[in-house]
Amino acid sequence: MSKGCILLMKSRRSQSKYRTIDTTTAAIAFCHKHFYNSKVTNYDKYGSPIYNRLQMAKGVNNVENSTPVSITLTSVITQPDGSKEELTLTSSGEWITKNNIDYLKYEEAQEEGTIRTVVKMEEDQAVILRSGALKMRLAFRLGESMMCSYDSEYGTISLITNTTKYIHRTPAKEPGCFHVSYGLEMDGESVGTYAMTIEYKEVT
Numbered sequence: 001m002s003k004g005c006i007l008l009m010k011s012r013r014s015q016s017k018y019r020t021i022d023t024t025t026a027a028i029a030f031c032h033k034h035f036y037n038s039k040v041t042n043y044d045k046y047g048s049p050i051y052n053r054l055q056m057a058k059g060v061n062n063v064e065n066s067t068p069v070s071i072t073l074t075s076v077i078t079q080p081d082g083s084k085e086e087l088t089l090t091s092s093g094e095w096i097t098k099n100n101i102d103y104l105k106y107e108e109a110q111e112e113g114t115i116r117t118v119v120k121m122e123e124d125q126a127v128i129l130r131s132g133a134l135k136m137r138l139a140f141r142l143g144e145s146m147m148c149s150y151d152s153e154y155g156t157i158s159l160i161t162n163t164t165k166y167i168h169r170t171p172a173k174e175p176g177c178f179h180v181s182y183g184l185e186m187d188g189e190s191v192g193t194y195a196m197t198i199e200y201k202e203v204t
Contacts, residue, residue: 115130
């Protein structure tokens, strides 16, 4: 499986070390380490993540009014044992508004191939889709538990997010901001809690 994006992500806990891992793949790495014997299926019993990925990709590909943006992502990961780590990355991508919904798109090149990421942001909910070398769907809605999925070599693993904080602000005088704090579960077990912030601003 993927070890995360090839873009350099510096851990503030250890200023001398760089990591190639992000907030979502960190969760999956933890899943595989601690729950590798968990039951998986060849499909998501809560829906079809492949269908959702295709529909979203179709909705935002080849949009003429996309705006180039620079992206800074910061993630604070708290593992079940209480240990914490802060990770950051910078990238470039596109900001798209369609039918009053905002999207961020960017790609990551790594050894296993290219990972395409789409972040769909609405007023009180969001979806992060990753396709290509890594396939994952994470959904967030404030105050609710949402079913998610990760496609592994053994089948589709079902995950649950529990969102406790959600912020979405589009660029104006200040950079746009997407923030979500959430707990992640697999097979009824906590995989950790995450606080992810994406700031994005137009490239001039």
